[in-house]
Amino acid sequence: MPVERTTEQVASRLGQSAVGRFAREQTGSMTIFALMFMMLMIMMGGIAVDLMRFEARRTSLQNTLDRSTLAAASLTQNRDAVVVVNDYFRKAGMTSYLRSVTVTRGLNFRNVEADADAATNPMFLTMMAINSMDAFGTSQAEQRINNVEIMLVLDVSGSMNSNSKLTNLKNAANAFVSSVLTNDIEHKISIGIVPFNGQVNLGPTLRSQFTVADPNGLTGGTAVQAGVDCVDLPASVYTSYAIPTSTALSMTSNVDTYSGSGTSTPSEANKWCPTVNGATYYVGNPPGTGGNIVRLPQQDIATLQGYINGLTAVGATSINAGMKWGMTLLDPSVQSIYTASITAGTMPATMATRPLAYDAEDAMKVIVLMTDGENFAEERVNAAYKTGMSPLWQATSDSRWSIFHASKVNNTSPATLCASRPFWVQHLSAWQSRAWNGVAPLGTDCYDPLAAVTGTTNRTWPDVWSQLGMQYVAQNFYAVPGIATFTTQMNLFRTQTATTTMDTQMQSACTAAKAAGVIVYGIAFEAPANGQTQIRNCATSSAHYFDANGIQISSAFAAIANNISQLRLTQ
Secondary structure (H helix, E strand, O other): OOOOOOOHHHHHHHHHHHHHHHHHHHHHHHHHHHHHHHHHHHHHHHHHHHHHHHHHEEEEEEEEHHHHHHHOOOOOOOOOOHHHHHHHHHHOHHHHHEEEEEEEEEEOOEEEEEEEEEEEEEOOOOHHHOOOOEEEEEEEEEEEEEEEEEEEEOOOHHHHHHHHHHHHHHHHHHHHHHHHHHOOOOOOEEEEEEEEEEOOHHHHHHOOOOEOOOOOOOOOOOOOOHHOOOOEOHHHHHOOOOOHHHHHHOOOOOOEOOOOOOOOOOOOHHOOOOOOOOOOOOOOOOOOOOOOOOOOEEHHHHHHHHHOOOOOOOOOOHHHHHHHHHHHHHHHHHHHHHHHHHHHOOOOOHHOOOOOOOOOOOOEEEEEEEEEEOOEEEEEEOOOOOOOOOEEEEEEOOOOOOEEEEHOOOOHHHHHHHHOOOOOEHOOOOEEOOOOOOOOOOOOOOOOOOOOOOOOEEEEHHHHHHHHHHHHHHHHHHHHHOOOOOHHHHHHHHHEEEEHEEEEEEEHHHHHHHOOEEEEEEEEOOHHHHHHHHHHOOOOOOEEEEOOOOOOHHHHHHHOOOOOOEEEEOO
């Protein structure tokens, strides 16, 4: 007998049967969906591979283009520019990709443009009807010589005589001049030279362009004196761009302040403005005549190399003064000095508009500052001892010295005046009633301030300093007779500038230069720690600073020459 089912049972049964059929049908659909998703992932991965291959090919192509055009555009490149570009592509295995090379030349520039394309055959993008991918590349490089004004500020202090440093400097600087100027057919580049030791010797022509007083009476003097064309810079000039030609300056005294008190004869090497080769080293500024004097900018390689080869190592170190004069001679305010030199025929007419303005278009000003040391405390003779009559007398017969000291004159009465013995005679270690004239006076002779003295001459301070060292005078004519201590008298004779102050002045000059847009390269050539620090801080950036030893100085100058040429990628 058949079993009866309720309506609810029938419905449940039918529902279970439908679910089962649905599950069986969906199993097939999910398999297809999974396969499609997997294919899509493979395709996406394949496309990524194709794109990576394309990008690698494109990057390699562009790098080869850039390297080849840069090399071909270099003005020092002697090979044909088209050949250079083709050679780069050949070595990269990309010769077939190069399409064109265009070279444009001018008197002061070379421009190279190259185009290339490389086809990449995709492996997966073909499924999307993309059968090829072309990597196109173009590159343009140019080397152009701008209006470049360069000042080589070079240390020629006595320490440059050691370890072949001066020889290495000359070789490096000569190569620099040749490298920078050889391709300058249009005369866009000029180079000046500012040698410095304890001072900067301007030479008579440049010195005459400034407001310089000559309290020493040296102008037109003896051959030795005539080489003294240094000036004592006031502290105020270090905070400005340049030394105004209207600033009152005083010539440096021709005196040896450094030799010890036991040395009577002054040493030329120990003077703050030592002369080199007498007074003839600057006549006409011909190449090779030597002398550590400032050389206004030139554009002739042989002339500049002659100046460099004539440098001599002597004296102390005042980097602050060297930097200040280097900056001054790049300043537009000295254009009248350049004009005068052009008129006199000592500078080329192509420099008629120089120094250019700091913001002049397509212009660049550069200082290359080199030292092997650090600042050495400056000593400048005080005004009272630069000029005028000194209290020292010199006998005609034997050249012996005596000195008058007013403190030894007693004006209380005629008797005390007569008994006064105000002249100290050094070689006798005795006080006398009159200056030494080769014969000692009688002990009973009176001192008479109005009496004429024969056989002896009252010397000026410049006369004294030309024959006697300053420390010798302080000791033997002041300290020994008990007039003043050695230190007290030296402090009256001269003023010292501490090296810390000189460092500050130097950095002020460097800061002014950089603020004006001047590029400052610094070379510390076997310099002590503080010298390295000062030069590093002066340079435009750490990339503009070089720490060189031995022949490495040539590499430093070569790197600077390469930077100055401004090889640049323009596209």
